[in-house]
Amino acid sequence: MWLLVLKKLKTQDVMSRWCAGNANLNLLCCSLCSRGPDSHEHLFFECDVAKQVWFGVRGKAGMETIHNTWTDIFEYLVGITKSNMAEHIIAKLVVAATAYFIWEERNRRLFTDRRRHKDQLVEIVLSTVRMKLHTMRFRNSIHTTRVMQEWSLPRGLLVADDDSG
Numbered sequence: 093m094w095l096l097v098l099k100k101l102k103t104q105d106v107m108s109r110w111c112a113g114n115a116n117l118n119l120l121c122c123s124l125c126s127r128g129p130d131s132h133e134h135l136f137f138e139c140d141v142a143k144q145v146w147f148g149v150r151g152k153a154g155m156e157t158i159h160n161t162w163t164d165i166f167e168y169l170v171g172i173t174k175s176n177m178a179e180h181i182i183a184k185l186v187v188a189a190t191a192y193f194i195w196e197e198r199n200r201r202l203f204t205d206r207r208r209h210k211d212q213l214v215e216i217v218l219s220t221v222r223m224k225l226h227t228m229r230f231r232n233s234i235h236t237t238r239v240m241q242e243w244s245l246p247r248g249l250l251v252a253d254d255d256s257g
């Protein structure tokens with residue numbers, strides 16, 4: 093995640109080379125859509141394929157209204173960095189998991205002939221976050237109840253509001 097924030101992931105624009113029409117330069121194109129450049133801005137999440145994955149998960153993160161550019165998403169994350177609200181913790185997890193699996197898929201398609209459909213990527217992101225949520229505990233509130241229903245989490249993950257009773 094920090095490598096992405098610092099834009100240090102080794103996309104090919106970092107090496108100062110861009111996608112071109114020339115067939116010999118296909119490697120420099122985004123391996124997800126084969127149209128845009130292999131750059132951070134494109135991958136997160138302007139690329140048609142990456143964008144469809146992001147659009148498939150952002151509702152579960154309560155981020156439908158955030159524009160799908162990394163600048164806007166990053167700005168939103170900065171604003172909720174210190175929040176412990178369940179919906180904000182989930183938003184951070186969803187962005188991190190989406191970035192991770194988009195990056196992994198980009199590498200997979202670049203270096204192997206295996207590829208996953210966008211729907212599979214959406215499912216992997218959601219199941220990874222759901223698995224992580226099962227290891228956490230939540231304080232009971234109206235917001236938390238809504239989030240737990242959204243993610244089909246068991247009420248057993250709720251902690252008591254106090255220890256008195």
Ligand SMILES: [Zn+2]
Nearest residue numbers: 122125128139
């Ligand atoms: Zn692309």
